[in-house]
Amino acid sequence: MRLVGLGAADHCRSFHDLVPRLAHALRAQGLERGQTVTLLSGNLSEALAARYAANLLDCQVSHLYNKPSADTQVAIVRDVETQALIVDPTYATRAAELTAQAPVLHILTLGVSTLGTDLLEPPAAESAERLSGLAHPEGICSIRHTGGTTGHSKGICTSFGRVGRMRPKSSEEEVDQPRQLVATTLAHAAGLIADHVPATGGTVVLLEDFENCVYSSQPPAAR
DSSP, X not given: OEEEETTOOOOSSOHHHHHHHHHHHHHHTTOOTTXXXXXXXXXXXXXXXXXXXXXXXXXXXXXXXXXXXXXXHHHHHHXXXXXXXXXXXXXXXXXXXXXXXXXXXXEEESSOOSSXXXXXXXXXXXOOOOOOOOOOTTSEEEEEEOOOTTSXXXXXXXXXXXXXXXXXXXXXXXXXXXXXXXXXXXXXXXXXXXHHTGGGTOEEEEOSSOOHHHHHHSOGGGO
16 A cells, blocks of 8 residues: 655654554544544545544544635534544634534544644554454445535435545456546545555655646656
């Protein structure tokens, strides 16, 4: 597996080690099976690691798209009964606005911030020992919301079993490992694809957003 977060902080540990470290840290915060973890972040490799860590504990994850209004995001935070909000420090101001209207039990951040607890600091002391995943096929893996063009955004629940069945089958004719250049939010379809590409030994390159000059400047190997 190779995952490249362009512009993301280098925490001097591999993505593989970060996932179990974060799982241990989330468990230390009291997160339990069946609870909801909501992400408010850009396209960070740390956000993906946090999502996988929560799933290891059999927590369901809702990833907020960062462009809707605060009112829309507040409705989603309430709708999924968020227990922990994991925040990209870039969106700390918005997170404070959301939690003022929809309080949550835990506010955790992916880096140093004036808000909440830095989730990346405890993993430095946490064990990278692999956890036995608590997830089961019938459990809810993710809750993704519609764009709300026809009214209130509607949550779509996806089970762990269904996620496994969505993995594309590799063709015997494929020689090159798959590559995905992510230039749209991980909260939607790009995130679903990003989950499966590394499983086949491919590479995911994360861009914060679509900017034509940045997208076009990526080397062919990243596309």
